[in-house]
Amino acid sequence: MENQKEVAEFNAYREKMNEKILGSDNLVLKRLFNLDTNTYEDGALPSITKEMLGFVASMVLRCGDCIKYHLGKCADFGVTTPQMFEIFAVANIVGGTIVIPHTRRALGYWEELMAAK
Amino acid sequence: MENQKEVAEFNAYREKMNEKILGSDNLVLKRLFNLDTNTYEDGALPSITKEMLGFVASMVLRCGDCIKYHLGKCADFGVTTPQMFEIFAVANIVGGTIVIPHTRRALGYWEELMAAK
Amino acid sequence: MENQKEVAEFNAYREKMNEKILGSDNLVLKRLFNLDTNTYEDGALPSITKEMLGFVASMVLRCGDCIKYHLGKCADFGVTTPQMFEIFAVANIVGGTIVIPHTRRALGYWEELMAAK
Amino acid sequence: MENQKEVAEFNAYREKMNEKILGSDNLVLKRLFNLDTNTYEDGALPSITKEMLGFVASMVLRCGDCIKYHLGKCADFGVTTPQMFEIFAVANIVGGTIVIPHTRRALGYWEELMAAK
Amino acid sequence: MENQKEVAEFNAYREKMNEKILGSDNLVLKRLFNLDTNTYEDGALPSITKEMLGFVASMVLRCGDCIKYHLGKCADFGVTTPQMFEIFAVANIVGGTIVIPHTRRALGYWEELMAAK
Amino acid sequence: MENQKEVAEFNAYREKMNEKILGSDNLVLKRLFNLDTNTYEDGALPSITKEMLGFVASMVLRCGDCIKYHLGKCADFGVTTPQMFEIFAVANIVGGTIVIPHTRRALGYWEELMAAK
Numbered sequence: 001m002e003n004q005k006e007v008a009e010f011n012a013y014r015e016k017m018n019e020k021i022l023g024s025d026n027l028v029l030k031r032l033f034n035l036d037t038n039t040y041e042d043g044a045l046p047s048i049t050k051e052m053l054g055f056v057a058s059m060v061l062r063c064g065d066c067i068k069y070h071l072g073k074c075a076d077f078g079v080t081t082p083q084m085f086e087i088f089a090v091a092n093i094v095g096g097t098i099v100i101p102h103t104r105r106a107l108g109y110w111e112e113l114m115a116a117k
Numbered sequence: 118m119e120n121q122k123e124v125a126e127f128n129a130y131r132e133k134m135n136e137k138i139l140g141s142d143n144l145v146l147k148r149l150f151n152l153d154t155n156t157y158e159d160g161a162l163p164s165i166t167k168e169m170l171g172f173v174a175s176m177v178l179r180c181g182d183c184i185k186y187h188l189g190k191c192a193d194f195g196v197t198t199p200q201m202f203e204i205f206a207v208a209n210i211v212g213g214t215i216v217i218p219h220t221r222r223a224l225g226y227w228e229e230l231m232a233a234k
Numbered sequence: 235m236e237n238q239k240e241v242a243e244f245n246a247y248r249e250k251m252n253e254k255i256l257g258s259d260n261l262v263l264k265r266l267f268n269l270d271t272n273t274y275e276d277g278a279l280p281s282i283t284k285e286m287l288g289f290v291a292s293m294v295l296r297c298g299d300c301i302k303y304h305l306g307k308c309a310d311f312g313v314t315t316p317q318m319f320e321i322f323a324v325a326n327i328v329g330g331t332i333v334i335p336h337t338r339r340a341l342g343y344w345e346e347l348m349a350a351k
Numbered sequence: 352m353e354n355q356k357e358v359a360e361f362n363a364y365r366e367k368m369n370e371k372i373l374g375s376d377n378l379v380l381k382r383l384f385n386l387d388t389n390t391y392e393d394g395a396l397p398s399i400t401k402e403m404l405g406f407v408a409s410m411v412l413r414c415g416d417c418i419k420y421h422l423g424k425c426a427d428f429g430v431t432t433p434q435m436f437e438i439f440a441v442a443n444i445v446g447g448t449i450v451i452p453h454t455r456r457a458l459g460y461w462e463e464l465m466a467a468k
Numbered sequence: 469m470e471n472q473k474e475v476a477e478f479n480a481y482r483e484k485m486n487e488k489i490l491g492s493d494n495l496v497l498k499r500l501f502n503l504d505t506n507t508y509e510d511g512a513l514p515s516i517t518k519e520m521l522g523f524v525a526s527m528v529l530r531c532g533d534c535i536k537y538h539l540g541k542c543a544d545f546g547v548t549t550p551q552m553f554e555i556f557a558v559a560n561i562v563g564g565t566i567v568i569p570h571t572r573r574a575l576g577y578w579e580e581l582m583a584a585k
Numbered sequence: 586m587e588n589q590k591e592v593a594e595f596n597a598y599r600e601k602m603n604e605k606i607l608g609s610d611n612l613v614l615k616r617l618f619n620l621d622t623n624t625y626e627d628g629a630l631p632s633i634t635k636e637m638l639g640f641v642a643s644m645v646l647r648c649g650d651c652i653k654y655h656l657g658k659c660a661d662f663g664v665t666t667p668q669m670f671e672i673f674a675v676a677n678i679v680g681g682t683i684v685i686p687h688t689r690r691a692l693g694y695w696e697e698l699m700a701a702k
Contacts, residue, residue, distance in 0.1 A: 013689070014689070017689035017690075017692060017693065018689070020692055021673075021688060021689070021692060024666075024670050026667075026670040026671065026673070026674055027389065028386060028389055028390050028671075028674035028677075028678065029670065029673060029674050029677060029688075031382070031386050031389075032386060032674075032677055032678065032682070035210060035379060035382050035383060035386065036210055036682050036685075038378065038379055038382075039206055039207055039210045039379050040207075043199075043203050044197065044199035044200040044202075044203050045169075045200050045203045045204070049166060049169070050203065050207055052162075052166070052170060053169060053170060053173045053204060053207045054207055054211060056170045056173060056174050057173050057174060057176075057177045057207065057208065057211040057212065058211065058683065059174075060174045060177065060178055060330075061177055061178070061211070061212070061683050062531070063647070063683040063686060064686070065685075065686035065689075066211075066682070066683055066685075066686060080161065081492075082160075082161035082494075083161040083162050085161075085492050085494040085497065086160050086161050086162045086167065086494065086496075087162070087170060088489075088494070088497060089156055089494055089496035089497050089500075090156055090157075090167055090170045090171055090174065091174065092330070092496075092497060092500055093152060093153055093156045093330060093331055093496065093500065094171060094174040094175065094178070094183070094330050094331050094332060095174065095178070095329075095330040095332070096294075096326070096327060096328050096329040096330025096331075096332075096333070097327055097328050097330075097500070097504050097534070098328060098329065098330075098526065098529050098531040098534055099330070100504075100533075100534075101531060101532070101533035101534060103489060103497075104481070104482070104485035104486070104489070104533075105485075107485060107488055107489060108485065130338070131338070134338035134339075134341060134342065135338070137341055138322075138337060138338070138341060141315075141319050143316075143319040143320065143322070143323055144506065145320075145323035145326075145327065145503060145506055145507050146319065146322060146323050146326060146337075148499070148503050148506075149323075149326055149327065149331070149503060152496060152499050152500060152503065153331050153334075155495065155496055155499075156496050175332065177681075178332050179414070180296070180332040180335060181335070182334075182335035182338075183331070183332050183334075183335060198375075199377075202375050202377040202380065203377065203379075205372075205377070205380060206377055206379035206380050206383075209379075209380060209383055209681070210379065210383065210681060210682055211681050211682055211683060212680075212681040212683065213645075213677070213678060213679050213680040213681030213682075213683075213684070214383070214387050214417070214678055214679050214681075215409065215412050215414040215417050215679060215680065215681075216681070217387075217416075217417075218414060218415070218416035218417060220372060220380075221364070221365070221368035221369070221372070221416075222368075224368060224371055224372060225368065247455070248455070251455035251456075251458060251459065252455070254458055255439075255454060255455070255458060258432075258436050260433075260436040260437065260439070260440055261623065262437075262440035262443075262444065262620060262623055262624050263436065263439060263440050263443060263454075265616070265620050265623075266440075266443055266444065266448070266620060269561060269613060269616050269617060269620065270448050270451075270561055272612065272613055272616075273557055273558055273561045273613050274558075277550075277554050278548065278550035278551040278553075278554050279520075279551050279554045279555070283517060283520070284554065284558055286513075286517070286521060287520060287521060287524045287555060287558045288558055288562060290521045290524060290525050291524050291525060291527075291528045291558065291559065291562040291563065292449065292562065293525075294525045294528065294529055295449050295528055295529070295562070295563070297413070297449040297452060298452070299451075299452035299455075300448070300449055300451075300452060300562075314512065316511075316512035317512040317513050319512075320511050320512050320513045320518065321513070321521060323507055324507055324508075324518055324521045324522055324525065325525065327503060327504055327507045328522060328525040328526065328529070328534070329525065329529070386678060387678055390674055390675055390678045391675075394667075394671050395665065395667035395668040395670075395671050396637075396668050396671045396672070400634060400637070401671065401675055403630075403634070403638060404637060404638060404641045404672060404675045405675055405679060407638045407641060407642050408641050408642060408644075408645045408675065408676065408679040408680065409679065410642075411564075411642045411645065411646055412645055412646070412679070412680070417679070431629065433628075433629035434629040434630050436629075437628050437629050437630050437635065438630070438638060440624055441624055441625075441635055441638045441639055441642065442642065443564070444564060444565055444620060444621055444624045445564050445565055445566060445639060445642040445643065445646070445651075446563075446564040446566070446642065446646070447528075447560070447561060447562050447563040447564025447565075447566075447567070448561055448562050448564075449562060449563065449564075450564070530648070549609075550611075553609050553611040553614065554611065554613075556606075556611070556614060557611055557613035557614050557617075560613075560614060560617055561613065561617065565617070565621050565651070566643065566646050566648040566651050568621075568650075568651075569648060569649070569650035569651060571606065571614075572598070572599070572602035572603070572606070572650075573602075575602060575605055575606060576602065
């Protein structure tokens with residue numbers, strides 16, 4: 001598979017740069033990163049639902065790296081492939097055909113995540 | 118409550134104009150409207166989850182009327198107020214403070230929906 | 235028709251505020267306004283096609299006042315109602331169901347423009 | 352002036368709804384609201400510059416209520432009308448003519464703020 | 469020319485991934501893909517005009533792969549280079565200078581399409 | 586540093602394609618490019634402030650190449666790293682966590698610019 005290392009590369013780059021950002025002494029960014037983590041914790045809604053929400057939001061906003069991040073989380077929480085396709089469907093209906101290119105790339109990344117399970 | 122009739126007015130206007138659009142002989146629009154309905158039907162994910170997905174997508178895309186529509190559906194499917202606040206939180210973290218004005222208005226509309234239950 | 239004066243009100247407000255903006259001595263804004271006019275003049279493509287392009291762009295970007303402005307221009311250049319519905323279809327397919335609310339309002343405004351012909 | 356009470360109405364509605372949101376026990380939203388305040392405090396850049404940054408960001412993202420909020424802050428910090436027009440110019444060049452409708456409304460609101468000084 | 473194979477690579481990737489998406493049993497996505505094709509068929513407006521509309525919408529929404537797809541279609545239908553520049557102009561005026569980077573890449577892709585004629 | 590040549594490559598590509606665009610006889614695009622330059626000249630606000638405004642606008646609109654261009658200009662005008670982090674903070678708070686991926690890439694590019702000073 002051509003993108004076999006896409007997951008590993010994305011995670012490594014993300015981690016390296018996040019460390020640099022958190023290594024600065026900018027309190028607003030540090031707190032926003034913490035808050036971002038808190039947002040998806042179990043509460044009135046379980047984490048798996050919140051990750052699906054974060055994922056569909058990333059799809060319609062067409063943020064490639066956000067999509068990869070939430071795909072990884074959805075895979076961790078056990079979202080199934082038929083469920084993932086239904087989330088793709090919501091994203092494409094709400095956001096239109098401009099979401100199709102991100103659906104193509106998301107599917108490639110998802111297949112790599114599933115293959116690694 | 119100042120907006121007591123916001124729900125009724127929104128629904129009436131939406132219905133009237135949708136009928137006009139569907140009354141035209143444009144097949145693409147008719148089929149898209151049908152497809153929009155299909156998207157949120159029970160499948161690998163239940164309708165309630167899909168409505169939450171449609172709602173959070175509408176929030177981050179800041180589509181006022183879409184927000185109202187999905188708030189109505191979420192209320193019908195039994196989403197609770199603490200759950201709704203957690204969806205607001207995801208939308209505001211992903212989409213930033215530009216989502217706050219829609220959160221204010223969504224809360225007003227949600228209160229009206231809850232009061233009518 | 236409830237919105238019978240929507241066209242007149244929009245044009246009056248637009249004209250009044252544009253005069254204020256042009257009355258300031260900000261050269262960038264003045265030149266941008268001129269350039270905006272030049273953009274839609276007959277060239278390799280006729281003005282009617284360019285107005286349709288400006289209209290569909292305004293639809294997918296969901297800019298309510300831009301939509302009204304280009305609807306007025308499309309009406310002036312003789313775009314027909316079946317053609318307008320096909321442009322609505324392109325906008326809704328490319329931009330998704332978040333374009334539907336603007337389609338509803340655009341149709342109301344278009345009907346008023348057609349009634350005034 | 353037709354909009355003479357626009358500032359007062361906006362501030363009252365914003366305050367009322369913010370209290371409701373903060374009155375809920377959603378920690379993510381509470382912390383995000385606090386963080387939003389911290390973001391614009393004096394630091395390596397003075398507050399006035401940060402408010403201009405927040406304002407131009409609101410303009411290109413076409414968030415009407417965010418625009419009003421930052422206009423109020425810019426007025427408080429002493430941004431002048433010629434400076435404001437230059438920020439309008441940056442917003443319109445970067446974001447295109449779809450920013451013009453928000454420029455019209457922003458100017459009306461700014462005039463009301465200046466008249467109240 | 470450095471990107472000499474950009475068209476072939478884009479088409480191959482697009483086709484491969486579309487097959488995978490259509491190969492799933494998600495009816496909403498299948499129907500949306502069909503509807504997308506229907507949208508650009510001759511009707512009250514000819515296909516060439518609809519492809520120009522789809523292209524300008526893709527430009528202002530800054531969807532790189534959508535831009536490539538519609539550039540290919542515009543080339544097939546005989547849009548000329550001076551006409552293409554006028555569509556670029558509409559997109560840049562409506563959408564602002566953030567559209568310039570996509571204009572640069574669109575021009576490179578267009579040149580490759582024209583060279584292959 | 587892996588991206589050591591990112592600045593040089595970006596500038597070369599940008600220059601080459603801008604020449605092609607300006608080499609066409611499309612007056613609207615030529616004038617828009619000129620106007621873009623005028624926008625950031627010293628006026629009621631100094632160029633450094635305007636470049637910061639252009640940068641934050643590019644961040645929230647998530648335009649990668651616009652971000653690189655304005656980072657280069659900010660570096661030329663002497664914006665410091667702590668100031669740059671505060672602009673990142675405004676962009677991430679206003680635009681949400683979807684701005685984080687662009688913050689990561691912007692920081693990598695900024696480090697390369699600072700290393701070349």
